[in-house]
Amino acid sequence: MVMVKMVEEGNAVPEVQAVFDDIKKTRGTDWINNFWKVLATSPVTLKRIWENVKIVMGPGAIDPLTKEMIYVAVSVTNNCEYCIHSHTAAARAKGMTDEMYGELLAVVGLANETNRLANGYQMEVDERFKPY
Amino acid sequence: MVMVKMVEEGNAVPEVQAVFDDIKKTRGTDWINNFWKVLATSPVTLKRIWENVKIVMGPGAIDPLTKEMIYVAVSVTNNCEYCIHSHTAAARAKGMTDEMYGELLAVVGLANETNRLANGYQMEVDERFKPY
Amino acid sequence: MVMVKMVEEGNAVPEVQAVFDDIKKTRGTDWINNFWKVLATSPVTLKRIWENVKIVMGPGAIDPLTKEMIYVAVSVTNNCEYCIHSHTAAARAKGMTDEMYGELLAVVGLANETNRLANGYQMEVDERFKPY
Amino acid sequence: MVMVKMVEEGNAVPEVQAVFDDIKKTRGTDWINNFWKVLATSPVTLKRIWENVKIVMGPGAIDPLTKEMIYVAVSVTNNCEYCIHSHTAAARAKGMTDEMYGELLAVVGLANETNRLANGYQMEVDERFKPY
Amino acid sequence: MVMVKMVEEGNAVPEVQAVFDDIKKTRGTDWINNFWKVLATSPVTLKRIWENVKIVMGPGAIDPLTKEMIYVAVSVTNNCEYCIHSHTAAARAKGMTDEMYGELLAVVGLANETNRLANGYQMEVDERFKPY
Amino acid sequence: MVMVKMVEEGNAVPEVQAVFDDIKKTRGTDWINNFWKVLATSPVTLKRIWENVKIVMGPGAIDPLTKEMIYVAVSVTNNCEYCIHSHTAAARAKGMTDEMYGELLAVVGLANETNRLANGYQMEVDERFKPY
Incomplete structure (x- = not known):
């Protein structure tokens, strides 16, 4: 309430x-x-x-629909009910289909899984991944 | 280690x-x-x-670069160091520029902020946002 | 339930x-x-x-109202509905006004945002911040 | 890095x-x-x-030191290393003592514990806690 | 919904x-x-x-009941309502008693508390804990 | 530090x-x-x-090794480096093998994934799962 x-x-x-x-x-x-x-x-x-x-x-180097899907990804990870509903509606209004939503959630779920595998094994960042 | x-x-x-x-x-x-x-x-x-x-x-309704950026968004929200580095590298290899990364983090940061405003006020989902 | x-x-x-x-x-x-x-x-x-x-x-180096507001800050970050309601009620009973609650949530939101900017850029702790 | x-x-x-x-x-x-x-x-x-x-x-209904401690509470809950260091330094500069920091962490720890007890039992918000 | x-x-x-x-x-x-x-x-x-x-x-080095209790521990920490209900039901079907559920939540709560004490003090891993 | x-x-x-x-x-x-x-x-x-x-x-309805593994599951989900190391060491001392650790992390990872699928679709708890 x-x-x-x-x-x-x-x-x-x-x-x-x-x-x-x-x-x-x-x-x-x-x-x-x-x-x-x-x-x-x-x-x-x-x-x-x-x-x-x-x-x-707003418009920028990343298009507005992608920004909304990133917003949904964060909201799902944090389990913010209001935000999941409002930003999913915004993403749909900008062209997200049911199939895209299914793929978005699949990525979010997998990322949350592999995040814990990386943490649980305390993986060390490869030298090649270091920016400079 | x-x-x-x-x-x-x-x-x-x-x-x-x-x-x-x-x-x-x-x-x-x-x-x-x-x-x-x-x-x-x-x-x-x-x-x-x-x-x-x-x-x-892999390829689908969402393009591979967008999927990598969604992966990064989750990894940043969870603060998984290994995953931030590896999936940022993957996103760069698929075309993410410095400017896009800056915008990606701006969206991730803002989503984490408004998630807490929605939670803190216990906002109720608008009827119009309900899927059916 | x-x-x-x-x-x-x-x-x-x-x-x-x-x-x-x-x-x-x-x-x-x-x-x-x-x-x-x-x-x-x-x-x-x-x-x-x-x-x-x-x-x-109980009483200590930090006053009870501040302790309750810290409790609320954690509960909002974790999105614990019961805890948000019960500790907000406790904070109000100890003197938290509507204006203070608005400011509390503003700080909680901003902290959640900048936490992700710091993580996303993998910022390194300044030497001057190291305790000793 | x-x-x-x-x-x-x-x-x-x-x-x-x-x-x-x-x-x-x-x-x-x-x-x-x-x-x-x-x-x-x-x-x-x-x-x-x-x-x-x-x-x-800045100044408002909540004093700046309390705001910094709330910031630390969120940063500790999210485990943002940079933010813990920078905002603890800021809080110390505004008067937080070692004893206060110990109490702050005690509250943050306890809140994270009871948040999970409330979640795990799926506790229902008491009518008396509902705002109106 | x-x-x-x-x-x-x-x-x-x-x-x-x-x-x-x-x-x-x-x-x-x-x-x-x-x-x-x-x-x-x-x-x-x-x-x-x-x-x-x-x-x-499925069966492995860890028995199915313990696996379900680990699943519940994660779901409570993340506050996933659906998952708490479904995996608690699964654990009960595999033999978890009320007393065991009470102990499970006590461990989950305490772990969430001490996780924040370790984070808040930025504790350094003891040499003896390093795997090799 | x-x-x-x-x-x-x-x-x-x-x-x-x-x-x-x-x-x-x-x-x-x-x-x-x-x-x-x-x-x-x-x-x-x-x-x-x-x-x-x-x-x-201590001893109770759940055995001490299972309790340590639950502790690790929470610590991995929260990404508490110190706690992962200390409680993994404690679990090993109580009999956790490499194979068991691998299965433990597999469960933790999967639970974090399905938690987000449940959240993202806003799944509703089945009547049969309601306790009474």
């Missing part, structure tokens, strides 16, 4: 509404999801996280 | 050498990295994990 | 009731929360954990 | 040097630690993270 | 039904639990994971 | 030496490993953790 009373659009103070408006404009939607309505209880955090998201998740 | 005495190519029993040979052939290299030399102390595990890697990391 | 049948006050064996009584007396309440009712199914664990909590969470 | 070639002060491009200068001014020091020299390989990330740190770690 | 539409026995394609049949035969049951019905949405993953489970969890 | 100056036997205050003596007597050895020498910097924590270890790791 959510630990704060979410801020709805009608009740937002101006600096919160300004972020809500920017979210809707940037995403081309008229809908604000719970993540932002909850953060709006701390306007400084709302604005800070939204600015970070815009910088990190 | 690695917890077992690694199996070098000259000392491998036939079923281990067969996997080593398949790794070299599949990857078009004459080099075996420590991960496999360590797993070779348990031949059943060596063969099992290699078969999994071939199935999961 | 809880995996054992909780021990209610009326049904407790003497060594369990003695711990329940000490919890109520120490906390100045007449209420036992589920954590202890569940642990009561293993009386040795109930007594052991309660003794640990009294030693660790 | 660090995965990029760190940016030293003499080699910094202007937007990186501007952040370095702000770090030194804000902290009243003439020294830049490795964290920032590494992030400087991605100037956008350097600036973004530094702006976040200034907002989150 | 599960993110895919589970495959029920009546609707399974032949390669999925073949795995379902092998699960039922191997386990001496006529029941398929959700884990497999969900994985069946990715037939390659279904077959791959089932083959892994048969190799890893 | 360890963050405190370890307490050696010659320098221990009486309450620390009493714990050191009990460790040596209980274990039938004349050697104290670093874990205890570090905790000795906080005598209350030293005594508290040792008392916990004696209660949890």
Whole structure:
């Protein structure tokens, strides 16, 4: 059960509404999801996280769909239910198919397995892998 | 310090050498990295994990470079030193640039941050995100 | 769904009731929360954990409110739903305001982000940070 | 081994040097630690993270020393070696004594233990803990 | 809420039904639990994971009950609700009593605590513990 | 690098030496490993953790070797280097063979993989797995 009373659009103070408006404009939607309505209880955090998201998740050397799938990979590893749902929805909106989601989870699962084999045997990094 | 005495190519029993040979052939290299030399102390595990890697990391609906970056994202989240080095090297060999690595880590860092904001506020999944 | 049948006050064996009584007396309440009712199914664990909590969470060089906020920080990082709720309630009872909770989560989120940047780049500890 | 070639002060491009200068001014020091020299390989990330740190770690409803201890608690739970060293140094500079560090780790350890007892028994949140 | 539409026995394609049949035969049951019905949405993953489970969890140098308890220990540490339930049920079917479950969780909790004490103090491995 | 100056036997205050003596007597050895020498910097924590270890790791419904293997499973999942080494050494002293260690890590790896598949698909617990 959510630990704060979410801020709805009608009740937002101006600096919160300004972020809500920017979210809707940037995403081309008229809908604000719970993540932002909850953060709006701390306007400084709302604005800070939204600015970070815009910088990190926008176009760059990695395409937006790949970024969303990386986001899902982290969220699954950490078992963040909200994040798994919200970023899977975002990845689907950007073109992730069911087959791609199945492959994504297969990679995430295998990586979590081999991470523990490497740890458990305390494997030493090969000289060839050292960057310079 | 690695917890077992690694199996070098000259000392491998036939079923281990067969996997080593398949790794070299599949990857078009004459080099075996420590991960496999360590797993070779348990031949059943060596063969099992290699078969999994071939199935999961090969071509599919997601391209191999993206799969490697997802692997790195999990390894960074879990702080597996060996895996960060080996899968970053693999991703670089498949075309990941320095700029892409910087963006990859930016996404991984941000996802780890917002995962905790979602958890800390115990956010509830929006109805619209529910799959069906 | 809880995996054992909780021990209610009326049904407790003497060594369990003695711990329940000490919890109520120490906390100045007449209420036992589920954590202890569940642990009561293993009386040795109930007594052991309660003794640990009294030693660790009591007055010392760090004040009790700060200790509770540290407890919440760990519980959020691990995503332990029960612990987030119970220790947030305890922190509120000791004076944590909504504004403080917002700042606490902001620190927890940022720390989880920069932890991954440090891991992902495999940063080396500065000589000046080494203790001696 | 660090995965990029760190940016030293003499080699910094202007937007990186501007952040370095702000770090030194804000902290009243003439020294830049490795964290920032590494992030400087991605100037956008350097600036973004530094702006976040200034907002989150500065004065507010929670005092700066407590914030640093919360940072250490997360870093210990995640086992981020660099972060444990750097934020412990920061906490010491702000007044954390050896005794306080011992208590901090005791709380972090106990929280990680009870988090797993709560998970393992799948404890249900008491009605009284629900926020509203 | 599960993110895919589970495959029920009546609707399974032949390669999925073949795995379902092998699960039922191997386990001496006529029941398929959700884990497999969900994985069946990715037939390659279904077959791959089932083959892994048969190799890893079958008889060997460690008895099957101990293997299930190790599985539970990992699942509790990671807080995987489904896995805690399914592997606890499997361990019970193989002889784990309530008392053993209480002891298992006590070990898991203590290990999570001392892991953080070792990390927090950055303890160095004793020479005597080094394998060779 | 360890963050405190370890307490050696010659320098221990009486309450620390009493714990050191009990460790040596209980274990039938004349050697104290670093874990205890570090905790000795906080005598209350030293005594508290040792008392916990004696209660949890001693004989009970689960045999001591299985308990050590469970301890290793948690330590590998958390990637605690010190704990992997110390508890693997303890498990070996109690009879764990190389083959058993290989199987232990195989289970730990597989559990970490399937934990993420269960999380990623947000699998729902089967009614039959619910305890009552």
